[in-house]
Amino acid sequence: QVQLVESGGGLVQAGGSLRLDCAASGSIASDNSMAWYRQTAGKEREFVAVIGSRGSTNYADSVKGRFTTSRDSAKNTVYLQMNSLKPDDTAVYYCYARVDGRTYWGQGTQVTVSP
Secondary structure, eight states: OEEEEEEOOEEEETTOOEEEEEEEEESOOTTOOEEEEEEOTTSOOEEEEEEOTTSOEEEOTTTTTTEEEEEETTTTEEEEEEOSOOGGGOEEEEEEEEETTEEEEOOOEEEEEEO
16 A cells, blocks of 8 residues: 655745645655646646656646655655746646555645646
8 A cells, every 4th residue: 555645835926936845654655756736626637747756847838937745765755846837837736656556545645836
């Protein structure tokens, strides 16, 4: 079993910054690929960012240049640093991992960006 726990969401004004943490535990390697998704009411969950096993990263066009994902392997934690936040970034953010063919999601953390 794998557990993913997000933290760090909250309310911020447009232009501000937040950092989300995703702590992984259980049967998951510290270099396992990890991704971030987000979802707003009535819409499908959408990809935000991913960090690969060797540290490579990829981002959705909508967040490139503003969001950065990184990891601390010693803590088995992945981060999403979000800068220059916009009201359109308001969503529930989820951490995601795929391990041995099974997918795991965190419980989600709410990010709200006010105009």
